[in-house]
Amino acid sequence: AGARMLFGRRFVSLEASGEGLTFAVERIREGGTEGTYAGTVIGADGAFSAVARTAGWPRLATLPVVQATVRLPADLPQDTTRIWFIPEDTPYFYWLIPESPTRGVLGLIGEDRQEARQRLGRFLERRRLEPIEFQGARIPGYARWVPIHQRVGQGDVYLVGDAAGQVKVTTVGGIVTGFRGALGVAEAILNAGASRELTALRRELNLHLLIRRALHHFAQKDYVGLLDLLNRSAQRSLGAHTRDEAGKLLWRLCLLRPRVLLLGLRAFLTARSQRRP
Ligand SMILES: Cc1cc2nc3c(=O)[nH]c(=O)nc-3n(C[C@H](O)[C@H](O)[C@H](O)COP(=O)(O)OP(=O)(O)OC[C@H]3O[C@@H](n4cnc5c(N)ncnc54)[C@H](O)[C@@H]3O)c2cc1C
Incomplete structure (x- = not known):
């Protein structure tokens, strides 16, 4: 060899x-x-x-990713990633990931590149964040x-x-x-x-x-409902398993908080009844 x-x-x-x-x-x-x-x-x-x-x-088929390099806001520790769920803007989420002591990347995944770029611009304005540089790419959507x-x-x-x-x-x-x-x-x-x-x-x-199909049609109130369900033991479980172990994570979460399953099932069935992806 x-x-x-x-x-x-x-x-x-x-x-x-x-x-x-x-x-x-x-x-x-x-x-x-x-x-x-x-x-x-x-x-x-x-x-x-x-x-x-x-x-x-x-x-x-691919999805557009757009992000901007920004100065880190004063209230964001360097070892913390911040995300926002804003279903009116994207069925995915916005992220802000520190990449140095002073800078981070703020971005989102969209469904249409131009629309995602406009939404990112508006989001930066609302947060009073000055873009230093924009980046764009495409990732396959499984x-x-x-x-x-x-x-x-x-x-x-x-x-x-x-x-x-x-x-x-x-x-x-x-x-x-x-x-x-x-x-x-x-x-x-x-x-x-x-x-x-x-x-x-x-x-x-x-x-x-399967999880994406449920999440994809979440409204703001569904995210709030989901976060409200995450008590201490559920949070510990989320901290113990990575996002690349969805089976274990979901199983533990449903054992600890069975209503998570109901919430997901309801979102999934609503999407199906409306024949959405
Ligand atoms: C902005 C952004 C942020 C991301 N953040 C995350 C994250 O936080 N976590 C995560 O898990 N994933 C993330 N991803 C997705 C992740 O980067 C990709 O899924 C991953 O890099 C795929 O790896 P790959 O080796 O299959 O492909 P790639 O990383 O795309 O590598 C392909 C390589 O092939 C080379 N190549 C292309 N064509 C040819 C050719 N004809 N001949 C020779 N070489 C060629 C390219 O130059 C490249 O080096 C992110 C993607 C983007 C764009």
């Missing part, structure tokens, strides 16, 4: 060739392309994965499990991370789930396709989708 890292190259295309795949990479600095041969190719090239496109996966493997001729192509839409759609975060996807692909390659990690990841992502 061993590995060779090749930097400064951009993947361009791949095609079936003999018993494997040839793929072309572009040399970014020097210019020109070079061809390489492999039996297996793993695409970890993000939401707009060129590996996925050339191997025949359909394009993923809607269903994306098969991570495809045969191209006699070669194998796999996807991991954002390229496979492995993003938990409650918070639209894909760092931990992307690493789990990478571990799962390694298992699948070593075990002729079988991977416990991928089965567990799929379950996790689907659970986040």
Whole structure:
């Protein structure tokens, strides 16, 4: 075994060739392309994965993220993240995350980029926060499990991370789930396709989708109701499990505060009866 890292190259295309795949990479600095041969190719090239496109996966739906760098307000400790739930602006949330002793990033996930950008501007004005710089990006919005493997001729192509839409759609975060996807692909390659990690990841992502379906139509009063239900033991449980352990977290929370389940169920059924996503 061993590995060779090749930097400064951009993947361009791949095609079936003999018993494997040839793929072309572009040399970014020097210019020109070079061809390489492999039996297996793993695409970890993000939401707009060129590996996925050339191997025949359909394009993923993505959500816009917009954020601004701001000076930290005086009342925000450097080790604290602040979030706001404002369902009229976004079914997700606004965040303010300190990134240095004096600065932080304030942003939101929206459904339309331009609208999200306008809302961010208005939010900054209302909070009297001066934007230093704006940033924008797109993240896949997980809607269903994306098969991570495809045969191209006699070669194998796999996807991991954002390229496979492995993003938990409650918070639209894909760092931990992307690493789990990478571990799962390694298992699948070593075990002729079988991977416990991928089965567990799929379950996790689907659970986040279920929670998102309930949260997506929460009104302000529902968030207030939810926060009111979080007594000390429920808060301790939230502190003990990460957001990447939704199953454990939800199970503990429902045991401690069964009304959380009722609240979620009601929101979920309301969304279904109105045929909303
Ligand atoms: C503003 C913002 C804040 C976020 N905050 C969080 C957070 O707090 N928590 C969280 O869990 N997630 C967060 N996310 C999401 C998280 O960043 C992604 O889910 C995660 O980075 C996905 O990792 P990845 O390696 O699959 O893809 P990426 O991080 O997108 O990496 C893909 C890599 O592939 C390279 N690449 C692309 N095309 C090619 C090509 N043709 N050839 C060669 N290389 C190529 C790119 O240059 C890049 O380096 C945030 C995203 C954004 C935009």
